[in-house]
Amino acid sequence: MDVTPILDSLNDAQRQAVTAPAEPTLVIAxxxxxxxxxxxxxxAWLIDVEGxxxxxxxxxxxxxxxxAEMRSRVESLLNIPVNHLWIGTFxxxxxxxxxxxxxxxxxxxxxxxxxxDDQLRLIKRLLKNLEVDDSRWVPxxxxxFINEQKDEGLRSKHLDDDGDPHRRQMISLYKxxxxxxxxxxxxxxxxxxxxxxxxxxxxxxxxxHYQRRFKHLxxxxxxxxxxxxxxxxxxxxxxxxxxxxxxxxxxSIYRWRGARVEHIHQFQRDFPKTTxxxxxQNYRSTATILNAANAVIANxxxxxxxxxxxxxxxxxxxxxxxxxxxxxxxxxxxGRLRDWIDQGNLRADAAILYRSNAQSRVxxxxxxxxxxxxxxxxxxxxxxxxxxxxxxxxxxxxxxRDDDSSFERVVNKPTRGIGARTIEIMRQYARANxxxxxxxxxxxxxxxxxxxxxxxxxxxxxxxxxxxxDTAELDLQDKVDHAIHSSGLIDxxxxxxGEKGETRVENLLELVSAAKSFExxxxxxxxxxxxxxxxxxxxxxxxxxxxxxxxCVQLMTMHSAKGLxxxxxxxxxxxxxxxxxxxxxADPNGLEEERRLCYVGITRxxxxxxxxxxxQRRLHGMDSFAQPSRFIAEIxxxxxxxxxxxxxxxxxxxxxxxxPVTRTMVTTGAEMGIRLGQRVRxxxxxxxxxxxxxGQGAHARVEVNFENAGTKWLVLNYANLELM
DNA sequence: ATGATGATATTTTTT
DNA sequence: ATATCATCAT
Numbered sequence: 001m002d003v004t005p006i007l008d009s010l011n012d013a014q015r016q017a018v019t020a021p022a023e024p025t026l027v028i029a030x031x032x033x034x035x036x037x038x039x040x041x042x043x044a045w046l047i048d049v050e051g052x053x054x055x056x057x058x059x060x061x062x063x064x065x066x067x068a069e070m071r072s073r074v075e076s077l078l079n080i081p082v083n084h085l086w087i088g089t090f091x092x093x094x095x096x097x098x099x100x101x102x103x104x105x106x107x108x109x110x111x112x113x114x115x116x117d118d119q120l121r122l123i124k125r126l127l128k129n130l131e132v133d134d135s136r137w138v139p140x141x142x143x144x145f146i147n148e149q150k151d152e153g154l155r156s157k158h159l160d161d162d163g164d165p166h167r168r169q170m171i172s173l174y175k176x177x178x179x180x181x182x183x184x185x186x187x188x189x190x191x192x193x194x195x196x197x198x199x200x201x202x203x204x205x206x207x208x209h210y211q212r213r214f215k216h217l218x219x220x221x222x223x224x225x226x227x228x229x230x231x232x233x234x235x236x237x238x239x240x241x242x243x244x245x246x247x248x249x250x251x252s253i254y255r256w257r258g259a260r261v262e263h264i265h266q267f268q269r270d271f272p273k274t275t276x277x278x279x280x281q282n283y284r285s286t287a288t289i290l291n292a293a294n295a296v297i298a299n300x301x302x303x304x305x306x307x308x309x310x311x312x313x314x315x316x317x318x319x320x321x322x323x324x325x326x327x328x329x330x331x332x333x334x335g336r337l338r339d340w341i342d343q344g345n346l347r348a349d350a351a352i353l354y355r356s357n358a359q360s361r362v363x364x365x366x367x368x369x370x371x372x373x374x375x376x377x378x379x380x381x382x383x384x385x386x387x388x389x390x391x392x393x394x395x396x397x398x399x400x401r402d403d404d405s406s407f408e409r410v411v412n413k414p415t416r417g418i419g420a421r422t423i424e425i426m427r428q429y430a431r432a433n434x435x436x437x438x439x440x441x442x443x444x445x446x447x448x449x450x451x452x453x454x455x456x457x458x459x460x461x462x463x464x465x466x467x468x469x470d471t472a473e474l475d476l477q478d479k480v481d482h483a484i485h486s487s488g489l490i491d492x493x494x495x496x497x498g499e500k501g502e503t504r505v506e507n508l509l510e511l512v513s514a515a516k517s518f519e520x521x522x523x524x525x526x527x528x529x530x531x532x533x534x535x536x537x538x539x540x541x542x543x544x545x546x547x548x549x550x551x552c553v554q555l556m557t558m559h560s561a562k563g564l565x566x567x568x569x570x571x572x573x574x575x576x577x578x579x580x581x582x583x584x585x586a587d588p589n590g591l592e593e594e595r596r597l598c599y600v601g602i603t604r605x606x607x608x609x610x611x612x613x614x615x616q617r618r619l620h621g622m623d624s625f626a627q628p629s630r631f632i633a634e635i636x637x638x639x640x641x642x643x644x645x646x647x648x649x650x651x652x653x654x655x656x657x658x659x660p661v662t663r664t665m666v667t668t669g670a671e672m673g674i675r676l677g678q679r680v681r682x683x684x685x686x687x688x689x690x691x692x693x694x695g696q697g698a699h700a701r702v703e704v705n706f707e708n709a710g711t712k713w714l715v716l717n718y719a720n721l722e723l724m
Numbered sequence: 725a726t727g728a729t730g731a732t733a734t735t736t737t738t739t
Numbered sequence: 740a741t742a743t744c745a746t747c748a749t
Contacts, residue, residue: 224738256736539739
């Protein structure tokens with residue numbers, strides 16, 4: 001066997017990882033060190049050299065994009081189509097299992113997947129139904145609570161209220177939510193994972209079957225696994241499976257949504273024979289950029305420890321620009337972009353990174369003025385658009401009448417005379433009789449409603465029945481086409497004057513073409529093409545903005561930049577309070593995560609990195625003054641070149657490392673020492689920390705997080721805060 | 725049923 | 740500043 005194509009292009013560490021014996025392996029792969037390459041080559045090595053059957057290989061990623069890339073790279077490296085290779089996201093694979101074993105998993109065959117938006121709506125409705133005060137139990141927080149529990153593998157019955165009434169209510173809402181989902185055959189994202197985990201946990205035979213089948217488990221972005229995902233992997237690995245996990249503890253930036261870097265340590269405890277391989281040679285950035293990144297991340301404790309290096313050149317210094325305000329910052333960035341483009345470079349090779357989406361606006365305005373094409377990442381994706389979700393709701397009802405989430409969404413869209421009052425009556429009936437809205441509607445239309453309302457409701461029920469009947473024999477795209485027309489959605493949006501309505505109609509038509517080009521992968525008995533299309537829509541929300549091919553400057557948050565690289569990178573808004581974000585600075589864990597995010601940002605740059613900050617920034621309609629980000633001061637001075645240093649700047653750019661952390665200063669109260677992070681004492685509320693300030697003079701208010709009294713807004717003039 | 729008005733919050737995002 | 744959301748009036 002000629003192993004040249006598999007090993008030739010690898011360095012020693014990469015080769016060590018790829019050819020590791022069939023034992024648990026943990027690869028710590030620094031930014032730009034060839035992480036994906038190692039995974040792909042490992043797969044090829046196992047199949048081609050070790051003679052492992054493609055059937056016994058399972059590869060897990062976090063995003064569909066990563067899964068698709070991995071699949072295509074494995075296929076091109078092996079030069080054979082590996083159709084039956086199980087490569088997918090955790091959610092995709094869990095979904096596949098649940099479709100196959102819906103009975104054992106306790107699900108209806110045609111269960112539907114709801115996305116976070118559906119989930120939130122469902123929770124809002126539930127709160128209303130139960131007449132729960134949604135200012136004390138905020139829908140978003142309830143949603144977070146439920147997902148958090150599920151991510152930890154906990155169902156409502158496992159939870160204890162610890163005598164806390166607020167928590168007790170949360171738990172009971174969780175329970176209600178479970179009931180509604182079960183009744184409607186609805187499965188949210190976290191539920192996919194939880195069910196798949198329980199499926200194996202509670203079915204020894206089934207688990208044994210999959211353990212026998214999947215010997216080699218390849219996991220990407222391992223630092224981002226949450227508890228349930230890790231538990232699932234461990235179950236599957238059992239005593240005989242060989243997990244091969246790749247991750248970077250320094251790039252863990254999703255703790256806030258359940259990811260736990262600690263799994264990297266846990267892994268070594270759970271699999272004591274683990275071989276650890278570190279990939280530290282970087283093929284992306286200049287030495288200067290890497291040294292800066294290394295220096296910044298060195299300020300974090302609890303790391304595995306890793307130092308990126310390169311054989312490449314030193315490169316240019318990192319340019320730091322102190323802007324006067326956010327407009328000046330944008331002007332500066334655009335000036336440099338102009339130079340870049342004038343020198344014949346691709347616009348698409350330049351990226352502007354920022355901490356929060358709100359920052360894109362000023363930059364966008366500048367780009368528009370300068371007539372530089374750009375593309376903003378993120379935002380609504382195709383299958384998340386309201387009109388698309390409306391159409392999908394009709395399709396879902398056609399497939400499953402008990403889907404309350406869809407029922408409520410479209411029962412009166414377009415308006416057909418079913419008002420809030422009527423819906424309220426149906427909800428009450430549904431609740432009293434523990435049945436779906438659909439059945440409630442059928443049951444009460446005859447008596448409890450006025451004849452006009454009853455007619456409207458019956459007309460809706462008939463419409464759905466008719467749509468289902470009329471399209472039963474049609475293929476997928478015709479079903480969709482039929483649905484958007486006969487539901488009245490097309491006409492409804494056509495009436496919307498202006499461009500908005502037009503785009504909506506276009507999007508609906510686009511949905512038909514999406515259905516046309518959709519290729520079902522499952523057998524008809526396993527799952528109908530319609531159900532598969534609906535699952536696909538939920539699981540893979542599609543691209544944000546189209547026209548990715550056009551040569552334009554890339555704008556995105558540092559989070560969405562993870563995994564990407566650009567010759568020219570701007571990191572904007574590098575100010576304390578913005579980045580690191582105010583909400584993270586109080587908590588050391590939060591601050592370390594911000595620092596990892598900064599590390600991610602820096603390591604996106606291949607050749608040139610600009611860091612900009614503004615002394616004054618208009619945020620939430622309020623001007624505030626800010627210190628340069630403490631992260632800038634963590635970059636060794638020898639790597640930095642200040643652009644056009646401004647003499648009138650009174651504050652030093654670099655704060656000595658030993659000095660207390662820099663803090664955001666606010667015009668108001670600055671003279672009396674009111675600063676973010678400042679500890680204060682209040683006569684009634686006790687001790688606390690200042691989180692936020694706003695306003696000036698007599699109207700100035702501060703937000704204080706009191707240790708015992710929670711977070712409060714206080715008017716500075718009256719609060720009589722004592723500095724501590 | 726639709727639009728105006730006012731209150732409220734405003735990190736990060738995938739599945 | 741601004742976007743979203745609930746409430747209220749029409």
